[in-house]
Amino acid sequence: MDHYRLLSPISRDCRSREHVYKVIQCAYPPIEEDADKLFELVEDRGDKTFFSLQKLRKHFRKTHIIKHLMECSCDECKAERGTPTDKERYSAYMDEKPAAWLLIPTMIYLGKLHFIYTWLDILGTETHSQVQLSEVASLKRLLPGDLERNLFKSAYERALKMFSPFIFKIDTSGIVPPKHLVNFERFPFENELKAARQGQFGTLTYFEIRREYVDTTVASRMEAYPSSITGQGLARKYHFARKVLKTSRDYTMESEILSLVSRINGKGSENIITLMALYHWRESIHFVFPRVQTSLYAVLRQGQFQDQLPHGTLRLPGHWLWDQMVGVADALKAIHTEIPSPFPENEDKVIGFHFDLKPDNILVTADRKLKITDFGQAVIEIFEKDEMISTSLNQGDPKYNAPESRISPRDAQLAHSDEPSDIQVFLNYDVWSLACIMLEVLIFLLDQPLKRGTESSDLHEFDESLNKETPKLVFFGDLDVKACVHQKIRFIEQKFLNTTPKDEIHDQYVIEMCKLLREMFSHNKSLRPHSGAVSKRLERAKTVYQDACRQRGDELRTSIKTKKFDAGDISGFREIGWLDDDNKVASFLDM
Missing domain, CATH: 1.10.510.10 (Transferase(Phosphotransferase) domain 1)
Structure with a gap:
């Protein structure tokens, strides 16, 4: 990313410069540092950084912010925006296409605000997913140099994961299928902590996920673990444990076993830990469960x-x-x-x-x-x-x-x-x-x-x-x-x-x-x-x-009802009852 920034600096005339800090403020873990080092700090965190869609949406879905950015008068934005008629079409896309608004912070982060117009033409009206570079036929026109184009491709793919981190989902059958994820995948994990007690195999870590990144299928299963949920509303967090094993035949067997065990329904399933996610990433297998800190031991x-x-x-x-x-x-x-x-x-x-x-x-x-x-x-x-x-x-x-x-x-x-x-x-x-x-x-x-x-x-x-x-x-x-x-x-x-x-x-x-x-x-x-x-x-x-x-x-x-008990057999026994409206004792047995 450092080489990309050197070759692709943000234009000094582009209005996107005014909003760079707003994008970085939406990063997790939070960044509160010198503005001159913002991008370095993001990159130094490697695969730990991701952006909160909630925070981004709060700023970049405002009508006046969108209008301000889409009226940028820098040479690059004017050239790509085209005629006034084109400008109206692009403005309409912002309302018609669900994923359109996210293009703005993504391209601001990449220093290519003027690319949003090409991307807006490609976006579908029924999808929330972002544009893949394979869909951008004009990329060579936008970036004619091979080095600059290749650096952008790498930066764009990483940025997509940062703005859309991986979300655990359980399919409609209730099964947790294994996922195979790319090396540059991002996860919305916070406050990761290595568990004090480690098992014989693999590594156990604890982490939290904010409500916005917990799918409803997972949130529903987590209700069975109330102590693994903290906070209310938008501040709600879900607490998980993750077991990581190096990929091998034996460990692959464990992933197959857990996937099968997760299919168990009925009474027996109530006393088996719930598998929330299972994925292969960077030559390791990752199992995600609700965080439970106490064992029978x-x-x-x-x-x-x-x-x-x-x-x-x-x-x-x-x-x-x-x-x-x-x-x-x-x-x-x-x-x-x-x-x-x-x-x-x-x-x-x-x-x-x-x-x-x-x-x-x-x-x-x-x-x-x-x-x-x-x-x-x-x-x-x-x-x-x-x-x-x-x-x-x-x-x-x-x-x-x-x-x-x-x-x-x-x-x-x-x-x-x-x-x-x-x-x-x-x-x-x-x-x-x-x-x-x-x-x-x-x-x-x-x-x-x-x-x-x-x-x-x-x-x-x-x-x-x-x-x-x-x-x-x-x-x-x-x-x-x-x-x-x-x-x-x-x-x-x-x-x-x-x-x-x-x-x-x-x-x-x-x-x-x-x-x-x-x-x-x-x-x-x-x-x-x-x-x-x-x-x-x-x-x-x-x-x-x-x-x-x-x-x-x-x-x-x-x-007691028939008075056939031997009071002598019950030491200190006295029948009790209820005081009625007349202050008389009525036997419970007569009620």
């Missing part, structure tokens, strides 16, 4: 969300953290067996494996929703109906690995079989990881209350117990789940059952949960319930619990 190990954890007698159903873990089980089932086929005309089936389920890969939103994320180790297989399937084992975090992670590479291939259960058996790797997390959540919930920012001492002691048995760190031994895991499940069961006052309905729920955990911790993956069965068991246990509570409430209501 931070809740369990770093004391986050302590003020969101109710104290007093613990009841699992209805406790937000446990209910969300039930949602995570539903999400895992959806990843395993509910990804829609990308080829709907065929009867293909899609099977997904996460392979790295752990607390650090489960995010917690400000409104207390758990979201499975990080599909870097995931594998997806698409196969025809009745086709045999095998896949390789991708091991994630060692602590949450299943026992089958220790088998030989050859055994890590699922044996071909016509039995559909064999597919489910291989999916049970993730079920083991889910059991590990569910147990840690139960240990954590029983260790309340904790001070904010402190680690659960019970979880710390449990980690030490895991390391005392071999192999260290993991939950399994050579032939069975570790003894400390058995002991902890038994302890949890007894802790709930010995709670006073007694609650037999909740006791039955706890017994069922502990039974399910023991089955999920089966060393033999064939005996482990698959994710669909786990989800169904959790849902059934919740329904039984709720029905029993409802029935108990109905029985108490009936007893």
Whole structure:
């Protein structure tokens, strides 16, 4: 751009010089420097600079500004504007063609205000897109020198991206298709910040986008993440996270997986992070998600969300953290067996494996929703109906690995079989990881209350117990789940059952949960319930619990109504009611 400015300075007689600073004032990040260095400052920012259409529109759509510029009397503008009749035609174009007004700040930035007349003739009346240089047949007449013309082409293409930065969009089907973007693409990102915690693969950064550059399809999806939206009206900003990976076959697989996972609908999708954009740019793959700063690891190990954890007698159903873990089980089932086929005309089936389920890969939103994320180790297989399937084992975090992670590479291939259960058996790797997390959540919930920012001492002691048995760190031994895991499940069961006052309905729920955990911790993956069965068991246990509570409430209501209760059995019991207009007590049961 420096060479371009040297060879193409703005004419001293052109009225566009009066508006250069107005254009630069619309730049993001904002520039508040010496006017003599404006263009240098813009270029020094490389691919970070873009212009706010809102701000540009506010100045350059004013009728008197357009009239002032289109009446410029410099030699170049007069020559290109032509006759008075031509001038009237060009003035009419400003109202008739949606993208016409943006030509003015674009050409002012490039120092070629007189080019707007040629460009206005080319612009369509139905499009908001800018003119491409391939459409400008008279470019050689306007710029006869090869060097000057080539420099302008380069500067113009970069300017188009600065005035029309890339906007994320989700197509009507709800799918997030991958985009391949040119190297000089511009993005309307502000306040980019590298995340403090980085994953094993790629780089994670946070950034903001102003409302004017967020498409309605993306804004609608972001409503599910209220803490990722700040401000009101034109000052509203959306906060995102971006994961960047160098292009390779393995990382391309992750982009394909995320694109497929984004197709999941229904209950399971509520506990999976929402993909907002997926694009290839400068030899890297970029994944964009809503910004969620807290993980389940931070809740369990770093004391986050302590003020969101109710104290007093613990009841699992209805406790937000446990209910969300039930949602995570539903999400895992959806990843395993509910990804829609990308080829709907065929009867293909899609099977997904996460392979790295752990607390650090489960995010917690400000409104207390758990979201499975990080599909870097995931594998997806698409196969025809009745086709045999095998896949390789991708091991994630060692602590949450299943026992089958220790088998030989050859055994890590699922044996071909016509039995559909064999597919489910291989999916049970993730079920083991889910059991590990569910147990840690139960240990954590029983260790309340904790001070904010402190680690659960019970979880710390449990980690030490895991390391005392071999192999260290993991939950399994050579032939069975570790003894400390058995002991902890038994302890949890007894802790709930010995709670006073007694609650037999909740006791039955706890017994069922502990039974399910023991089955999920089966060393033999064939005996482990698959994710669909786990989800169904959790849902059934919740329904039984709720029905029993409802029935108990109905029985108490009936007893009070018919006065058949034994007041001696309910210490300190007194019936209460409502004072009517006559100051008499009316029983709630009679209302």
